[in-house]
Amino acid sequence: MQITNICVIGGTGFVGRHLCQQLAAQGYRLRVPTRDRERAKTLILLPTVDVVVADVQDPVALAAVVKGCDAVINLVGVLHDARGKRGFEAAHVELARKVVAACRANNVRRLLQMSALAAAPDAPSAYLRSKGAAEMIVRESGLDFTIFRPSVIFGPDDSFLNMFACLARVLPVIALASPGARFQPVYVDDVAAAFVRALTDMKTFGQSYALCGPQRYTLRELVAYVGRITGHPRPIIGLNRALSYGQACAMEWLPVKLMTRDNLRSMEIDSVSDSAFPFGIKPQALEAVAPAWLAVRTPRARYQRFRNLAGR
Numbered sequence: 554m555q556i557t558n559i560c561v562i563g564g565t566g567f568v569g570r571h572l573c574q575q576l577a578a579q580g581y582r583l584r585v586p587t588r589d590r591e592r593a594k595t596l597i598l599l600p601t602v603d604v605v606v607a608d609v610q611d612p613v614a615l616a617a618v619v620k621g622c623d624a625v626i627n628l629v630g631v632l633h634d635a636r637g638k639r640g641f642e643a644a645h646v647e648l649a650r651k652v653v654a655a656c657r658a659n660n661v662r663r664l665l666q667m668s669a670l671a672a673a674p675d676a677p678s679a680y681l682r683s684k685g686a687a688e689m690i691v692r693e694s695g696l697d698f699t700i701f702r703p704s705v706i707f708g709p710d711d712s713f714l715n716m717f718a719c720l721a722r723v724l725p726v727i728a729l730a731s732p733g734a735r736f737q738p739v740y741v742d743d744v745a746a747a748f749v750r751a752l753t754d755m756k757t758f759g760q761s762y763a764l765c766g767p768q769r770y771t772l773r774e775l776v777a778y779v780g781r782i783t784g785h786p787r788p789i790i791g792l793n794r795a796l797s798y799g800q801a802c803a804m805e806w807l808p809v810k811l812m813t814r815d816n817l818r819s820m821e822i823d824s825v826s827d828s829a830f831p832f833g834i835k836p837q838a839l840e841a842v843a844p845a846w847l848a849v850r851t852p853r854a855r856y857q858r859f860r861n862l863a864g865r
Contacts (some may be wrong), residue, residue, distance in 0.1 A: 563628030
């Protein structure tokens with residue numbers, strides 16, 4: 554299968570930046586739509602990446618950026634519901650429908666879709682239901698699609714481990730909602746590698762793949778690990794279901810949402826899978842890579858940086 558030009562929708566996001574770097578390194582020519590070029594500074598520097606200012610929720614603008622491409626990758630996802638274009642319905646369901654229509658209008662057969670582990674029309678959370686609805690749209694599209702369903706994704710610029718690292722620095726005690734929720738964290742570069750491997754593999758047409766790391770953890774274990782590795786171990790108070798929802802309800806009023814009730818509903822289903830990581834990729838363990846950016850926050854690491862600056 555010959556693919557040269559790829560439209561990466563959501564390419565300026567966390568996973569998108571890593572995926573674009575891997576695709577560019579393979580020589581693919583990429584078109585990345587964005588409403589704000591400032592968010593694409595790192596991508597603009599890549600020689601085969603064309604960053605285009607466009608609103609992908611506008612069907613006309615979306616069709617224009619898809620035109621001339623051999624494949625489309627849809628990575629768009631939001632973790633918190635909102636009104637307008639940033640809500641679950643618009644970002645996941647309506648956009649999936651528009652992407653499929655743009656592909657059909659421009660005779661683009663290949664579509665790679667980012668979903669989520671446990672996504673389903675009858676899932677307990679609006680987030681997972683919207684991801685499940687998007688999957689159904691893609692499955693019924695008639696296109697040569699591949700769907701990826703990751704557990705929580707971690708990496709140097711994630712909003713998961715780094716959030717808990719920030720909380721551990723400023724809070725003497727962490728009151729943790731849903732401490733028993735289970736995850737199988739997967740490294741962002743492994744997720745990107747799976748997309749790259751699948752792109753031209755015809756055996757992946759019509760298939761979906763769970764993307765999970767090698768180890769399972771409870772949320773309490775992950776938060777404790779982040780505290781230890783950053784040099785800020787904190788006592789963790791696990792909240793029961795009622796207190797967890799009370800905390801989430803209060804947090805929904807914050808300017809920056811750290812947790813919502815819908816997030817808790819998502820965590821009612823374990824984000825784990827028994828499926829092997831696809832394409833022969835050996836997923837990297839959290840403990841093997843996370844210290845590379847989390848441990849630099851420790852007092853010992855800061856002291857070593859001062860020594861290096863002094864030439865000692």
